[in-house]
Amino acid sequence: MLALLPYSAPIFGWLFPELPRPLYTRASFLDLAVSHAALVGMASLVVITLGIGIGIFVTRPIGRDFAGPVDTLAAIGQTFPPTAVLALAVPAVGYGSAPTIIALIAYGLLPVIGATIAGLTAIPRAPIEAADGIGLSPQGRLLKVELPLAAPIILAGVRTSVILNIGTATIGSTVGALTLGSPIIEGLSGSNPAYVIQGALLVGLFAVATDLWFDELEQVL
Amino acid sequence: MTSESGLSVISPPQAAAPQLRSGAGRSNPLLVLIVGGIAAAAMSLGFVSVAPNRILSGKPVALWSAVDPGVTALLVALIVGLGVSAVLRFGVWRDRFTAIIAAMTLLTTITAAGQAASLVAQASGPIARTSLGPAFWIIAAGSGFALADAMARLTRNMFVQMVVVAIVGGAIALLAASGALSDLSLAREFANRREAYGSELLRHLVLVGGALAGALPIGSLLGYVAFRRPKWRKALFAILNLIQTVPSIAIFGLLIGPLSALSAWLPLLRTLGIGGIGAAPAIIALTLYGLLPVARGVFTGLASTPPSVLDAARGMGFDERQILWRVSIPLALPILVTSLRLVVVQLTGLAVVAALIGAGGLGAFIFQGLGQTATDLILLGALSAIALALAADLLLRSLAAAVTTGASA
Numbered sequence: 001m002l003a004l005l006p007y008s009a010p011i012f013g014w015l016f017p018e019l020p021r022p023l024y025t026r027a028s029f030l031d032l033a034v035s036h037a038a039l040v041g042m043a044s045l046v047v048i049t050l051g052i053g054i055g056i057f058v059t060r061p062i063g064r065d066f067a068g069p070v071d072t073l074a075a076i077g078q079t080f081p082p083t084a085v086l087a088l089a090v091p092a093v094g095y096g097s098a099p100t101i102i103a104l105i106a107y108g109l110l111p112v113i114g115a116t117i118a119g120l121t122a123i124p125r126a127p128i129e130a131a132d133g134i135g136l137s138p139q140g141r142l143l144k145v146e147l148p149l150a151a152p153i154i155l156a157g158v159r160t161s162v163i164l165n166i167g168t169a170t171i172g173s174t175v176g177a178l179t180l181g182s183p184i185i186e187g188l189s190g191s192n193p194a195y196v197i198q199g200a201l202l203v204g205l206f207a208v209a210t211d212l213w214f215d216e217l218e219q220v221l
Numbered sequence: 222m223t224s225e226s227g228l229s230v231i232s233p234p235q236a237a238a239p240q241l242r243s244g245a246g247r248s249n250p251l252l253v254l255i256v257g258g259i260a261a262a263a264m265s266l267g268f269v270s271v272a273p274n275r276i277l278s279g280k281p282v283a284l285w286s287a288v289d290p291g292v293t294a295l296l297v298a299l300i301v302g303l304g305v306s307a308v309l310r311f312g313v314w315r316d317r318f319t320a321i322i323a324a325m326t327l328l329t330t331i332t333a334a335g336q337a338a339s340l341v342a343q344a345s346g347p348i349a350r351t352s353l354g355p356a357f358w359i360i361a362a363g364s365g366f367a368l369a370d371a372m373a374r375l376t377r378n379m380f381v382q383m384v385v386v387a388i389v390g391g392a393i394a395l396l397a398a399s400g401a402l403s404d405l406s407l408a409r410e411f412a413n414r415r416e417a418y419g420s421e422l423l424r425h426l427v428l429v430g431g432a433l434a435g436a437l438p439i440g441s442l443l444g445y446v447a448f449r450r451p452k453w454r455k456a457l458f459a460i461l462n463l464i465q466t467v468p469s470i471a472i473f474g475l476l477i478g479p480l481s482a483l484s485a486w487l488p489l490l491r492t493l494g495i496g497g498i499g500a501a502p503a504i505i506a507l508t509l510y511g512l513l514p515v516a517r518g519v520f521t522g523l524a525s526t527p528p529s530v531l532d533a534a535r536g537m538g539f540d541e542r543q544i545l546w547r548v549s550i551p552l553a554l555p556i557l558v559t560s561l562r563l564v565v566v567q568l569t570g571l572a573v574v575a576a577l578i579g580a581g582g583l584g585a586f587i588f589q590g591l592g593q594t595a596t597d598l599i600l601l602g603a604l605s606a607i608a609l610a611l612a613a614d615l616l617l618r619s620l621a622a623a624v625t626t627g628a629s630a
Contacts, residue, residue: 065249065250065251066250066251068370068373068374069251069366069370069373072369072370072373073366076369076611079566079570079607079610079611079613079614080570080607080610080611081569081570081571081573081603081606081607081610082570083570083573083574083584083587083603083606084570084573084587084602084603084604084606084607085603087587087590087591087599087602087603088599088600088603090591090596090599091596091599091600092355095594163466166468167468167469167470167471168468170468170470170471171468171470171574171577174577174588174591175591181468181470184470184471184474185470185577187474188474188577188578193477193478193481196474196477196478197474197475197477197478199471199474200470200471200472200474200475201471201475203467203468203470203471204467204468204471204472204475207466207467207468207471208463208466208467211462211463211466
């Protein structure tokens with residue numbers, strides 16, 4: 001799709017004969033896709049490390065006091081509209097990709113933290129006692145028993161977070177980030193439906209492909 | 222969740238309150254962290270930021286130079302009070318004390334910001350703008366969170382939590398109505414758009430309501446079909462999941478083409494106001510989004526009826542229809558209300574994006590503000606959208622609690 005779209009000018013010219021420039025040319029679709037994926041990828045890296053880290057911390061004895069509040073915070077935070085979070089990052093750091101990354105991290109963390117806590121607390125007593133019985137240290141028990149058992153639930157949380165962030169990153173182009181949303185936003189403000197469709201098709205495919213990839217990953221686990 | 226039962230001192234109003242986690246006899250490390258953060262922010266960051274006009278960026282002004290010394294002293298005393306309550310060790314009373322001090326801190330901070338703005342307006346005239354600074358946000362968010370946490374420790378009763386939210390929200394509204402805050406830049410943006418605000422808020426509710434009117438019946442039907450026809454279940458949920466995967470703005474965009482073509486062919490649609498841009502495609506897209514959570518909720522709810530109950534109902538001579546309406550649905554009510562809450566909150570958030578395709582709603586202020594680099598207009602839209610989503614969440618949580626107690630009584 002990414003490879004074919006640059007040659008699709010005649011098709012869009014035929015579909016929308018009244019438009020002088022039927023194909024988005026401000027930036028190449030490849031650049032847009034790479035920039036979009038980089039934003040989501042960078043944010044997801046931080047989200048996964050930090051989110052799983054926080055989830056592990058609050059389920060250990062040392063961080064147990066924080067479990068309830070973190071849970072409350074995650075529940076409250078998830079009711080915030082993603083666009084509002086994105087918009088609130090602009091006064092703090094200005095326009096460009098910075099507010100987008102901040103919003104992606106802030107918003108993406110919540111499902112990962114929630115899933116990590118849910119996954120780690122849903123483990124039955126038996127395997128944990130067995131791990132203690134064979135003399136595993138707390139770290140060993142966490143790495144060899146608890147995390148592998150919680151992995152499917154944590155992965156589901158990561159999946160929710162990444163898919164959500166692909167969508168939020170699309171809206172990031174309203175605050176100046178270069179993403180696949182750029183043609184959509186520009187098309188909407190300049191009444192160029194061809195741009196909108198090109199952007200929408202690509203970002204839709206990107207999200208669906210990522211989702212399918214997570215499907216495969218879940219099968220492997 | 223930790224539940225230490227050193228807490229039988231208060232009788233929880235609800236029988237089902239196993240999750241209270243007031244650690245009696247222990248200090249509160251979270252509160253220590255919050256108070257530390259608040260104190261550091263108040264000392265090092267600007268409490269408000271003052272700009273010569275609406276567009277220029279402002280200069281940060283510290284708390285003690287922004288407001289009267291008395292107000293600064295009161296705020297400092299309250300923050301110290303929060304710090305003291307963090308290291309107290311009397312379980313329930315500690316949490317009650319924390320809740321009261323946190324609520325007072327929140328209200329005092331907001332009053333202080335209003336006073337700072339009034340002082341600026343007196344000194345440099347009405348064009349100067351006073352915006353809320355990072356220290357304000359950190360104090361407000363910290364005390365708000367301390368309040369929420371203390372309430373969560375004290376009670377799981379949704380109604381009590383609702384009443385507390387209503388009291389604090391009402392006090393803020395009273396402050397705003399009294400004119401104490403009206404010199405803040407945020408309030409000026411609102412005052413300049415009082416009429417537009419009302420109509421965009423209404424528009425937002427219409428978008429969400431319109432989408433619910435479509436998603437609830439269709440989604441319920443699909444959920445029922447998934448429950449009755451196991452063969453279709455997988456394909457049905459795969460398709461609905463696919464719709465949820467595609468980013469909202471892409472769905473909005475993809476609907477523009479077909480809808481504008483349709484309205485070009487059928488002039489009747491155009492006279493009804495249905496076209497590629499505006500409320501109609503937004504409501505259609507939001508309806509599509511709402512289908513999955515509704516269908517999944519209905520399916521999960523119906524599937525959760527225990528087989529023994531179904532057997533008993535059949536034994537009593539109920540037919541399938543009676544079982545559905547008089548057994549399965551009443552039993553599924555808590556799950557149904559929970560999925561209603563998820564749908565309403567999700568749609569309230571997604572409706573913000575609808576402003577991009579000319580459908581209006583609170584998102585209009587956000588995107589206008591982004592376009593004009595008018596920070597406080599962005600804030601007006603974003604805070605309103607957040608408040609709306611939180612209000613919907615809280616209301617439907619209370620409804621779920623009412624349904625759950627009703628069902629178990």
